[in-house]
Amino acid sequence: MMKNNYYKFKNVALLLLALTSVATLASNQVQGVRVWPSPDNTRVVFDMAAAPEHKSFSLDKPDRLVIDLQNIKGSSNLPAVTGESSVIKAIRSSGDGNSMRIVLDLTKATNANVFSLPPTPPYGHRLVVDLPNNQPEPNLPPPTIRAARDIVIAIDAGHGGEDPGSIGPSGFYEKNITLPIARQLAQLIDRQPGMKSMMVRTNDYYIHVNRRTEIARGQQADLLVSIHADAFTSPQPRGASVWVLSLRRATTEVGRMLEQTERHSELLGGVAEIIKDSANERYLAQTVLDLSMNHSMVTAYQVAGEVLDELGKVAHLHKKEPQAASLGVLKAPDIPSILVEVGFISNPQEEKQLKSASHQTQLAKSLFTALKRHFETSPPADSLFAQQRAREHRVSAGESLSLLAQRYNVSVADLRDINQLASDSIRVGQTLRIP
Template sequence: MTKNKHYFQGIILLLCTFFAVAAQAANQLESVRIWAAPESTRIVFDLSEVPNYSYFTLDGPNRLVVDLKKASTKLNLKNVDNNSKLVKGIRVSKSPTKGDLRLVIDLVKPLNPNLFSLPVTAPYGNRLVVDLEDKSATAELSAVSSTPVKKNVTQSVQASRDIVIAIDAGHGGDDPGSIGPSGLYEKKVVFEISKRLASKINDTPGMRAVMIRSGDYFVNLNRRSELARNSKADLLISIHADAFTSPNPRGASVWVLSMRRANSEIGRWLEQKEKHSELLGGAGEIIQNTDNEQYLAMTLLDMSMNSSMAIGHSVAGDILKDLGAVTELHKSRPESASFAVLKSPDIPSILVETGFISNPKEERLLSSSRHQESIATAIYKGVNRYFHNNPPADTLLAKKNTTGSTVKSSSKSAGTIKHKVSRGESLSAIAQRYKVPMASIIRANGMKTDVVQLGQTLVIPES
């Protein structure tokens, strides 16, 4: 009896060991996705379990070797779609450790690898992400213009620059954004609208568009502002399509930065969606730690009257006027939320929600080329009107205004300009635009404070 007891205990122990080993070897590589950006490539390995991995690089030829512990695959990696100019291909190699899966990524040149795992986030499961960046790439080249930069035709205005509009098509690559009832991806809709908007801006003398992403790949949220800054953008427009937990909400809206949490239910939902996008697209560093928040808050406060935010609010108002003519509005005034893509303290930034992709009727509209064109035209009209009325002082449009329609002061010396205060403008923003100290404007106009009123005409002295 004792013998039998020990025998069964041994069998049970053996079975437990077997199932434990089987469980350890259960991680399956289920699919591989390659997303190519201009100067980088992202490879995503979809796995059945949380990955346990290590990696190293080799040269002669250049390779990145990734070892997945206790893993296997039935995939034919030769069939993986690859549009990367940096990656030749991916293959399986014999692992020195039994039960491990060794993957070899053959590279065109030496690249900087960054590997990290991502948790289950619908619609994806566990993932191992491999980011490969070209060592020789410059940040400026990462933000590519949708068309070549236009040349000014007259010699007299060659010293003046174009107004630069950075257009950020939301989501991309691993992050599809919201998905409509019929399966329409937000990332595809907003990219089409963004391209149409860029084309209109590039066809306008004195203006130039820069696309933050030029294809179907993900750009970390803070990186989007950085690319706009490298392009010396005067405005960043982020294009999205709304979604909500129910199919009822509808209408376009325009959002500006709030350093506090959004005060509407949909605003809070969108803030959560932004964090969800980071989990889908990668381990980007959202501006959320206390030190950065304090730094941003102080920077914005130091820029008297928060000029970037005021300009963004004014542009948002102009765009809403034209959006309302082509589609239903969710709100007729700019809304506020704390989105990372809007948090650049030195670039006026707005986020345009083109409609609710979660609403079946608006999803059908957003999939229509005609409606996409109408939305792009409406955004363009608002931007164009704002900058023709408020061109930065060193731009071609400002010079045209000065030599043409800008009113000269009769009581001041030649070359002094009069400026009419528009909605949302502050004295600091006006001073920054004309590159004149605030104190000089205050003295020239006999002002007692730095507060300006809507419609007030200010004398702008020569800098």
């Protein structure tokens, strides 16, 4: 009798478990739809109650992407869509009570990539659709190489779009700190004769870390500055820091680049015409890449020191010396690169400070001052800064600022500004830069 009761209990338990599993499978739901357009692609994100079971396929005439979701409960109507893209005409849905078909009506054929993502705060389960623009990148002319070219600074606002970065105690996103600072830094650079900014990310969308360095290289950047806000598991750490590439990562990247023979002409610059057979001349290619990487790392370390000097005037420093790390955005062998952590968003006081427009302005100004000073001291040979640096005058007895202004056909104000003079007083033997 007891044995029979045992089997009855076991069968009931198994039945309950099976019913619970079915109920769990049928409990998914689309909770939100977000569209993130960017220059390279459009990302559509479906926020799900649980991990999605999905299949997808494309149709043409007209162009459509069809996504079938299984084990969906409730209404077959989608929530309101936030965002829009020129690639998508409409997003519609239908269902039969246990499944949902989502159709993206497209303006053109595109090679869609559909995949799921696990929960990552602030988001839960997601079904992601990436729609490449399928357009060749605009054939932008590279910066003109001439005797007095502009110094190009690539500014990378960290994170963006579906990737919010770190999240502060009040729920503020890192991506909403990095972009305003990057934009203000770009404005300051563009107002400086001889310097030109290049925004890697111009709005709120996601760019893969490898793509960021490629965008900077496409515009022949002299320096890449990636802006971030730090975070930790406890609220105590605070302060800004500046990171450069670690020697170990640099060695790894050189080895990896040697395997990518199709990119040698891009990475080796003018030497690529000489080093054509990278298989037979691997040692020569490695030497060139090592020299390039070494130059980039030395320059980046110098810039990092200048940036820390200026940041220390407007913010607490977490580390007073440049830090080395294995970070993907710093790996370009031909572009000196630094990553600036402007503070800890996980610290309540610093989060409040970093959200402040006035503090963001101070941070942008300090970055600009450091970059400008570095390139005034060590300008590229073919830049306007180099030409200006070569035009100097050593003050002799009897000379005044107004006399020199007349001689060189410039204003006294410009002489004061370029030499950072507080007054019109100059001394014998002093070297003045002439604008």
